[in-house]
Amino acid sequence: MSSSRIPLAISIVLNVFLLGALIGGTAWLELRKPRLPDTLQAASRQLPEPERDTLHQALRDAWRDLHQTVVERRQARREAANLLQQPKLDTVALLAALDRARAADVAIRTKLEQRIVQFAAESSPQIRELLAEGLVRNLPNRH
Template sequence: MSTGRNFLIASVVLNVFLAGALAGGAVWIRSGKPALGYSLEAAGGRLPDQERMLFRKALREVRRESRDIILDGQQARREAADLLRQPVLDTAALSAALERARNADVTVRTRLEQRIIEFAAAGSADERSVLAEGLTRRAGQQPSATPKKSP
């Protein structure tokens, strides 16, 4: 009974991931460009033309440098999918494959965020403001946490 339950949970998680990927792909195909969300990476699409080109170039470099890690994460997801298709679920192997995929994702995301930090540090206050808007939208409109001046 536990194996069936584990299979069901893993199946639901994988299906949610795949549904999100399909929805994102459909949006991308319909619009001809990726959907701009509310993240630092997406906020870079709102930068002025020259800065946006530099921003995207920097992120492409990170992805190119991280190609092996990205491929390893993709392979780990394929292995997880194959394990889920087996008549008897090997939960230890599934867990290890998903952990490999997660570690690859975290490594690439960390590298991307570090490059964004470097870009922001070299940019103007206006450019950082555009990036900050991306974070603000993601977190929801809340009052700014700017320190108040004391009398």
């Protein structure tokens, strides 16, 4: 390796390390960040106890149904992390792993939202009003 390529190789290795630290740090912060109260799930806290219990049971059932998707998401993230640690970055494989993790995230969110919508469809207008109020309560005032 010529002397002009050594700094380039060092720079690439450092950039990969920094990218991994950035992704890992962001993921760590996102996992520990409390959910904002503008979500349907957080809005459920405004419901009377029987309806809240019914909704929470439906969400627990959804999570149970999503077990395999959660496992796939975890595996895809671990694969992405492993790829970032390799001496030679395989960007195609890394993007594929991140795509699988994102697809699993979307599938999980979609399933949970479908359960909440199903609950709302079976609820009274008063219960749906409580959910709606919870959804918009803490939205930022943007134009």
